[in-house]
Amino acid sequence: MSDNVFMAGYGGQGILLIGNLLACAAILENKNATYFPAYGPEKRGGAATCTVIVSREEIGSPVMGHPDSMLLFNQLAMDKYVNRIASGGLCIYNSCLVDEMPKLQTDIHKLAIPANEMAAELGNARLVNMVILGAYAARTGVVSMDSLKSGLDSILPERNKRFIPGNILALDCGAEYARKAAGRS
Amino acid sequence: MKKRLFVKGNEAVAMGALEAGCRYYFGYPITPQNDIPEFMSREMPKVGGTFVQAESEVAAINMVLGAGAAGGRVMTSSSGPGISLKAEGMSFMAGSEVPAVIVNIQRPGPGLGGIDVSQADYFQAVKGAGHGGYHLIVLAPHSVQELYDLTMLAFDLADRYRIPAMVLGDAMLGQMKEALVPHAHQLPEDLPPKDWAITGKGGRAKGNAVKSLYLADGELEAHNWHLHAKYAQLKEKETRFEAVGLEDAELILTAFGGAARIVKTAIAMARKEGLKVGLIRPITVFPFPAEIYRTATAKTPKVLCVELNNGQMVEDVRLSVDPMADVRFYGRPGGTGSLPDPEEIFAQICKHYKD
Numbered sequence: 001m002s003d004n005v006f007m008a009g010y011g012g013q014g015i016l017l018i019g020n021l022l023a024c025a026a027i028l029e030n031k032n033a034t035y036f037p038a039y040g041p042e043k044r045g046g047a048a049t050c051t052v053i054v055s056r057e058e059i060g061s062p063v064m065g066h067p068d069s070m071l072l073f074n075q076l077a078m079d080k081y082v083n084r085i086a087s088g089g090l091c092i093y094n095s096c097l098v099d100e101m102p103k104l105q106t107d108i109h110k111l112a113i114p115a116n117e118m119a120a121e122l123g124n125a126r127l128v129n130m131v132i133l134g135a136y137a138a139r140t141g142v143v144s145m146d147s148l149k150s151g152l153d154s155i156l157p158e159r160n161k162r163f164i165p166g167n168i169l170a171l172d173c174g175a176e177y178a179r180k181a182a183g184r185s
Numbered sequence: 186m187k188k189r190l191f192v193k194g195n196e197a198v199a200m201g202a203l204e205a206g207c208r209y210y211f212g213y214p215i216t217p218q219n220d221i222p223e224f225m226s227r228e229m230p231k232v233g234g235t236f237v238q239a240e241s242e243v244a245a246i247n248m249v250l251g252a253g254a255a256g257g258r259v260m261t262s263s264s265g266p267g268i269s270l271k272a273e274g275m276s277f278m279a280g281s282e283v284p285a286v287i288v289n290i291q292r293p294g295p296g297l298g299g300i301d302v303s304q305a306d307y308f309q310a311v312k313g314a315g316h317g318g319y320h321l322i323v324l325a326p327h328s329v330q331e332l333y334d335l336t337m338l339a340f341d342l343a344d345r346y347r348i349p350a351m352v353l354g355d356a357m358l359g360q361m362k363e364a365l366v367p368h369a370h371q372l373p374e375d376l377p378p379k380d381w382a383i384t385g386k387g388g389r390a391k392g393n394a395v396k397s398l399y400l401a402d403g404e405l406e407a408h409n410w411h412l413h414a415k416y417a418q419l420k421e422k423e424t425r426f427e428a429v430g431l432e433d434a435e436l437i438l439t440a441f442g443g444a445a446r447i448v449k450t451a452i453a454m455a456r457k458e459g460l461k462v463g464l465i466r467p468i469t470v471f472p473f474p475a476e477i478y479r480t481a482t483a484k485t486p487k488v489l490c491v492e493l494n495n496g497q498m499v500e501d502v503r504l505s506v507d508p509m510a511d512v513r514f515y516g517r518p519g520g521t522g523s524l525p526d527p528e529e530i531f532a533q534i535c536k537h538y539k540d
Contacts, residue, residue, distance in 0.1 A: 020362065024191045027364045033191075035362040060449030062361050065526030154191065 002031075002055040003142045004064050008081055009073025009094070011048040014129030018071075019050035020155050022133060025147035026054040028154070036062035047076070054142050069140065071132050073115075075099060082108075092136050092178075094128065111139060111181055118173055127170035134174025139182065145175055192365040194358040195220035197329045198288055199228070201336030202260050204370045207286070208234035209259035211248035213241055213267060216300045217356040218290035221262040242267045246274030246287075253283040253349075254395040256382030258340055262288035264356075265306050266297055268314060275349055276315030279412070280397025282381075284343035286336065287321070288352045290359040293519035302357040302443055303519025307497035310353045311471040318409075320416050322350040322423070323471040325441040329363045335468070337370050342423065344376050346415055353470065355493065357443035357524070416472070424476070425468035430456070431481050434463030436538050439478075439502055440491040441467050444516075448491050451530035460538050470498065475505035482510035489537045491530055492516040513537055 005022070007015045019035050026033035031054055038049040051063050066086040072078045074097040085091055087106040096116035113135050119127040137143055148171055152164050192200070199221050202210070210225040222238065229236040235252075239245035245261050252259040263271060268289045278285060289310060293303035313319040322342050324335040332354060339350040386392040399405035430452070431437065440448040445466045455462045465481060467474050482488060486509055490499040499514045506512055515533045517525050 020191075023362060027189055027191045030189070032364060035191075036357065037360060058449070059363070059446075060453060061447040061451075061527045062357065062363075063447075063524065063526055064450075065528040 001140065001142050002053075002057075003069055003140055004051065004053040004067045005069040005071060005136065005142075006049065006051050006064070006067040006081065006084075007071040007073070008047065008049040008077035010076075011046045013048065013073050014126065015048040015073065016050055017155075018129045018133040019052050021148060021151045022052045022137075022143060023054070024155050025143040025151040026052075028147045028150055029143060031056055032059050034059050034062040049077075069136070071136055073097065073128070073132070078102065090139065092132060092139065094132060111135065111178060113174065113177055115174070118177065119170060122166065122170055122173060124166055124170075127166060130167045130170035131174035131177070134171035135178035136174075137171070138175035138178040145171060187366045189364045189366055191362055192329055192333075193220055193362045194329045194332050194354065194360065195290065196224050197333040197365055198262065198336050198352060198354070198359075199224035200365075200367065201333040202286065202340070203228060203232060203234075204333075204367070205258065205337040205340040206370065206372065207258045207260045207340060208232065209249075209252040209257045210234070210261065211237045211239050211245040211252070211259070212261050212263065213239050213245050215264045215267045217292055217359050218262050218264050218288065220359070221288065221290070242270035243274065246271035249285050249287075250274055250278050250281070250283055253278065253285040254281065254383050256379040256384060258344075260286040260288065262290065264290050264292045265294045265309075268306065268309065272309075272315035274315075275321065276313070276317050276319060277397050278349045279313065279315075279319035279321065280317060280408075281395045282347040282412075283349065283395060284347055285349050286339045286343060286352065287349055288336070288354065291353065291355040293523075299520045300356065301519055301521050302355055302493060302524050304355055304442060304444060304493040304497070305519060306353070307441075307470065307492070307494060310351055311473070311501070319412060320348075320419075320471050322346070322348055322419060323353050323469065324350065325353045325468060325470045326358060327442050327445045327466065329358070329361065329365050331468075332358060333365055333367070341373055341376065344379070345373070346419065347381070348415065353442065355443040357446070420472040420475075423469060424472045424474040426474040426477050427466040427468060428464065428477055428481070429466075430461075430463040431465070431485065432463075433461045434481075434485045435461045435487070436534065437463045437465060437481055437485050437488045438491060438534065439465045439467075439488060439498075441470055441498060444491050444493050447525060447527050447530055450527035451534055454527060454531045455534045455538070460534065462534055462538070467498070470501070473501045473505065475501075478502060478505035479507055482507040486510045487537070488512045489533065490514050490516075491533070493519050493524070
């Protein structure tokens with residue numbers, strides 16, 4: 001399973017962390033993966049974006065003009081990027097921070113997730129990113145949930161490892177939501 | 186199954202340097218290469234090496250000159266504006282034949298420019314950044330693995346030829362993460378001994394001198410012919426490149442470093458559409474792999490050179506190709522929001538393929 005996925009939201013929402021985690025999980029599965037963050041004078045509350053490409057083949061460009069998938073975390077990201085998704089691609093978005101879907105120019109699949117609410121129910125508002133990543137992994141099968149869970153141990157610094165159980169819960173929660181949504185449609 | 190790590194490009198440079206036996210690092214911070222000194226400051230002391238954050242780029246490069254002249258494996262890293270400041274020291278090292286590794290993780294310029302992806306420093310790298318008409322060995326990796334491998338190679342080539350070697354990366358390669366297979370560095374057994382190094386007079390009748398000042402009658406000319414012979418030897422023995430799909434190519438793409446990554450995806454898109462497109466990717470940009478261009482363009486005359494600048498390597502391509510070849514160029518100079526995507530390069534392939 002290969003994919004290229006672009007992620008965007010506010011700085012502080014954990015976009016770069018899940019980009020890292022996804023690419024790391026793919027490498028644990030012995031696939032090729034690139035993680036490419038938008039690099040600039042970024043700050044908390046500003047824009048944060050990254051691209052992850054997963055493939056069995058050699059990966060060329062670590063960025064795509066028209067990615068096959070996008071994870072969009074707020075209205076700003078939605079307005080700016082959704083129409084770049086490749087035709088037939090997938091948009092997973094945080095419906096708690098996206099009020100309005102812009103007029104779409106291509107045919108894409110959509111999955112809305114109330115990620116802020118779900119994270120709050122799990123007891124930690126900062127788990128929004130893991131909820132969305134879990135949904136993405138379940139929906140696409142690009143990496144297994146097990147690899148994501150092992151990846152957490154590789155990419156988190158020692159001081160943050162105590163948060164791993166909560167993050168795993170959030171990944172599962174997002175995955176469960178995506179599976180139920182697929183059942184409904 | 187070999188161990189695969191998930192590593193950032195800049196860190197791969199530092200890991201490769203340590204593995205190659207680099208035990209001295211002198212630098213001054215600048216984006217987008219700061220992960221290199223950060224890594225070195227943490228890891229160098231663990232192997233008994235020396236890390237110094239100098240008071241300036243000029244100080245750092247002169248510390249590199251000193252450690253190199255004393256026979257140490259030494260490295261510095263910077264980005265465009267900092268490399269300009271180091272140019273004087275690099276000229277002195279080229280003149281004094283001091284081996285060292287200099288890493289440039291390029292950013293767009295001129296001046297302070299920006300901090301995004303660019304290949305604006307090709308000319309600066311391959312023409313020798315400083316005064317006096319010299320060359321460095323310049324290696325142009327295009328992946329995290331190559332950042333690691335070619336940094337190791339840079340140390341060996343620098344020692345073999347008594348010449349400063351540059352690793353020419355860019356903000357894309359430095360900041361991206363991908364798989365890296367670490368491996369032990371095999372020091373070539375035939376490296377010449379550093380019997381020229383300034384290590385104290387010891388038992389020698391005459392002490393060593395490492396210098397770039399030659400005032401005696403005819404002395405400097407002889408020295409420059411000696412350096413020239415070294416560059417000729419590099420051109421003969423040390424060119425490296427990757428060539429893909431030249432057998433049936435109707436159009437040859439050429440690109441180095443980060444641009445080559447984008448071009449590879451664009452070529453895959455073109456091949457999917459049935460367009461016969463090949464690639465020449467120089468891995469050494471000095472010495473430039475001229476021969477492959479000459480032989481390939483004798484068969485396939487049309488070349489499209491793609492760079493993340495306004496056209497620099499294309500001059501070396503034009504000097505290398507068959508006289509009947511038709512060399513075209515597409516590039517953008519870099520800056521926030523100015524990185525071409527594979528779709529854009531694919532459109533250029535379609536345009537030049539037909540026309």
